[in-house]
Amino acid sequence: MGVVVAALLACEVPPRPPECTFTATTGLPDPLVSRDGACLTSPAQWPRRREELLDLFAGTIYGRAPGRPERLDFEVRARDGAAMGGAATLKRVDLVSRHQGRVHTFELLLFTPNARRPRGVFLLLSTRPDRHTDPTRVERSEYWPAEDVIARGYGIAALQTDRLAPDDRATFTRGVIELFEGPVPEAQRRRDAWKTIAAWSWGARRAMDYLETDPDVDPARVAVVGHSRGGKAALWAGAQDERFALTVSNQSGCAGAALSRRPVGETVELVNAVFPHWFADAFRRYGGREDELPVDQHELFALIAPRAVAVGSAAEDEWSDPEGEFQGLAYASPVFSLWGHAAIDPAAWPRVDEPRFTFPRGYQLRPGAHGLTGLDWQRYLDVADQLWP
């Protein structure tokens, strides 16, 4: 009898120590309380909790993605040491994956400055048509302002997300998902199977595999950047892959930077209804039941800690819930505090045009509507200047 009671007691969740009051005060899941109820207080305890959180995000939101394929080759298809009138070197690299007899290829574009070793490299997950990342520079776009980035001493890279997974509910598996799974009918895929957002993040990680090998790149100074749906993927890449020293989310909104529990702008129900090919099917059950989600987006930022992250919102972009994006960043403070980093007050939403950097987290609210602009880029470069002086 005594043994049974002892066993029952051992199964009980231990009472939380008084410092873990996060959920009581915020109504959000506590990033520092692990599944067994323990309240973490030191960075040494974090890796285990980090694995739990990664598993929860993969299992309920982004889906479970594979790692490297059986074979990954990098083929530098073109190199121009006198690009941009001599200011930069351009490399066009094919990343060729081979897996179970199948082959998949996507291209990485990389400009590095000739005047100096790059201060860092920004990798954009481009969800826009190819002309926005024109390697010939005949077409220019502030979505990927390569000249401006080079002028500030940084390298800039891009991949086209549609080569990894088409942004289309009927054909999204025709890319890296089929590389791993073959042509499996959708009905046979698991509820936690990966879809486009995770496939785009997977591509960012493979691009990092290449960047680590490029002699013109310092792999300790690579930023992954995405706008909107690309921002959701950039955050998930930065959360999973500790090689990204800086993660940049530009107006990533629902299931990106913005808290899901806030009923503002796009909701879990809407994003899954309109874009059923973005997230794991498991995510659908939380539409209208956000309180039941085992995680919220502040914990995505927690997964990036203690590395750097910059969030940009646009004042007129209500669909992305700018204040909810700021709160996502701010409510990760308890985890950043494990390393002694200053907290960000979730109630102190910065005003328009007053970018803020609270090492290692940046936030800016710029005037205007949804979009990735030259001004956004300048502000992310400002963050990088502070990180990598």
Ligand code: GCU
């Ligand atoms: C839609 C979608 C958003 C997404 C945006 C974009 O508005 O609802 O979730 O962020 O497209 O990618 O521009």
